[in-house]
Amino acid sequence: MASLWARASILLQDNAGNIAKVVVLVAAAAIDPSGGAIAALRTAIVAVTKALSPRAESGTQAGAAGEDTAGDGAYSAIEDRAVLTFRGDDNSTYNYEVPCPKPDIFLTGTDTVDPGNAAVVAYYQWIEDNCVGTFGQELTFVRGERTRKKQMKH
Amino acid sequence: MALAAVQRVIMKVADNVGKIGSLALDVDTSGGDDPISDFTGFYALFNAISDGVITGQVGQTADNAPVGTAAEAAYDIRDKLAVEYVGSQNDHHTVYIGDPDPAIFQANSELVDPANTAWLALKTAIQGNVKDKLGNAVRVIRAYRQRSRNLKSSQRFV
Numbered sequence: 001m002a003s004l005w006a007r008a009s010i011l012l013q014d015n016a017g018n019i020a021k022v023v024v025l026v027a028a029a030a031i032d033p034s035g036g037a038i039a040a041l042r043t044a045i046v047a048v049t050k051a052l053s054p055r056a057e058s059g060t061q062a063g064a065a066g067e068d069t070a071g072d073g074a075y076s077a078i079e080d081r082a083v084l085t086f087r088g089d090d091n092s093t094y095n096y097e098v099p100c101p102k103p104d105i106f107l108t109g110t111d112t113v114d115p116g117n118a119a120v121v122a123y124y125q126w127i128e129d130n131c132v133g134t135f136g137q138e139l140t141f142v143r144g145e146r147t148r149k150k151q152m153k154h
Numbered sequence: 155m156a157l158a159a160v161q162r163v164i165m166k167v168a169d170n171v172g173k174i175g176s177l178a179l180d181v182d183t184s185g186g187d188d189p190i191s192d193f194t195g196f197y198a199l200f201n202a203i204s205d206g207v208i209t210g211q212v213g214q215t216a217d218n219a220p221v222g223t224a225a226e227a228a229y230d231i232r233d234k235l236a237v238e239y240v241g242s243q244n245d246h247h248t249v250y251i252g253d254p255d256p257a258i259f260q261a262n263s264e265l266v267d268p269a270n271t272a273w274l275a276l277k278t279a280i281q282g283n284v285k286d287k288l289g290n291a292v293r294v295i296r297a298y299r300q301r302s303r304n305l306k307s308s309q310r311f312v
Contacts, residue, residue, distance in 0.1 A: 004289035012252045015224040018231040020252035020302075024284045032186025033217035034157050037283035044279035046222035047272040048235060051253035053221040060188045060213035062174060068306030070170035071205030078169040078206060099167045099175035100206035119202035126199050131179045136159040149175070 006030055006039045012051040020051075021023035026058075033058045071102065082106075082113055084124060084144040088137030096127065106146055113144025120144065158216040161189035167206040175206065189213040224253075235266070237276075237297040243284025249280075250302065264299040273297070 005025040013019050022045060030037035033056040046053050070077075082101035086094045107114045114120060124141035133139060160180040166173045181192050190213040197208060235254035240246050258266050266273045277294045279289045284292050 005285050005287060012231065013224060014231040014253045015226055016230055020231045020234075020250070022249055022251050024249055024285055025287065026286050027289060030283070031188050031213075031215055031236075032157065033215060034186070034219065038217075040281050041279050042221055044272075044276040045251055046260050048255055048276050049222075049251055049253045050225035050255055051222070051231060052224040055216060055220075057214060057216045060190055060215075062190045062211040062213075063209075065165075065193075065208045065211065067201045067207050070168060070207045072170060077171075078167065078173040078175040081175075082203070091220070097177055098177060098200070098204050099177065099194075100204045101198050102203055102205055105203050115155050119199070123199045123203050126196060127179065130196075131181055132160055134160060134180060136182065152162075 003061045004028055007061070008033070008041060009057045009059065010038070010042050010045060010053055011043070011055040011057075012049060013054050014051045018030075028060075030062060031058050039139065070100070079149045081147050081149055082144050083147050084113065084127075085142045086124075086127065086133075086139040087142050088097075088133040088138050088139060090135075092133055092135075092137060093142075094133055094139060098123075105144075111146035113146070115141075115143065156217065156219050157183045157186055158218050158221050159183065161216075162214040163189045163193055164212045164214070166210040166212075167204070168209045174209075183215070186215055189215065232302045234300045234302050235297055236300045237280065238295045239245050239280060239284065239292045240295060242288055242290035243286065243294050245286055247292070248283075250300070252302075254299065259299055266297040 006028055008024050008026045010022040026037040038056055042053055042056050077100040082098040084096050105117050105120050128139055161183050162178055162180050164176055164178045181189050190211050231252040234250040236248050236250050237250045258270045260267045280294055286292055
């Protein structure tokens with residue numbers, strides 16, 4: 001079920017640099033914080049405070065997606081990660097983790113992601129086609145490696 | 155005001171013993187549409203390379219253009235305007251707005267001046283734009299001044 005609301009977070013900062021957030025729910029369609037409901041609230045809030053509002057953010061939520069049942073990975077599989085490295089078109093580097101990677105995406109006997117694996121190719125090509133770097137850079141897949149995170153919370 | 159260059163989607167991933175991890179990807183802002191809607195083609199590709207399942211998603215859209223200016227003041231962000239409102243199911247909420255302008259309060263009182271123009275504009279903005287969890291409008295009950303003990307920045311060390 002799609003969320004019936006979006007979360008608006010309006011940051012306030014006083015003249016000493018202290019910050020506080022005002023968080024309210026707004027209509028599900030009010031996603032653009034630079035206009036509509038969030039901008040209207042922000043303007044009204046700034047009018048009653050002596051603080052500056054340096055940033056506003058909207059948050060949307062959705063539930064589970066994809067498969068319902070986790071695969072039979074090793075115990076504590078969530079700590080097991082494939083780290084896929086991408087290069088931005090400004091030569092920046094982005095690492096995207098895949099929790100619980102399937103064992104067969106790695107080259108046999110190594111911790112290196114098989115760049116020719118069909119599922120891996122489909123995955124990184126989707127990221128190249130649909131995702132960008134933090135500043136909007138286009139991304140190109142470089143390589144992938146297996147790593148292990150510290151123990152995760154339950 | 156202008157949107158940030160990208161929108162972010164954070165996905166919560168669980169393994170077969172219920173441990174939780176996450177992954178985050180950025181997409182172009184696309185005019186402020188819900189970034190989660192860009193990921194319909196992603197889930198099957200993720201499940202093809204991972205034994206984890208996606209149990210929740212959060213989309214983030216930011217506007218980093220500043221609004222207003224921080225005035226010199228004896229009080230600071232710990233000084234709060236508390237605004238109480240109710241939703242359609244009689245659900246009660248309080249939102250705290252830091253560093254309120256003293257002019258919106260009645261003289262010698264912690265209550266807002268019900269005739270103050272800026273307060274009335276805020277009340278109208280809340281009742282016109284804030285929703286409860288069913289997506290219904292809310293109604294403002296009252297507002298008053300309160301001092302917060304919680305700080306999130308360096309002020310706590312002063």
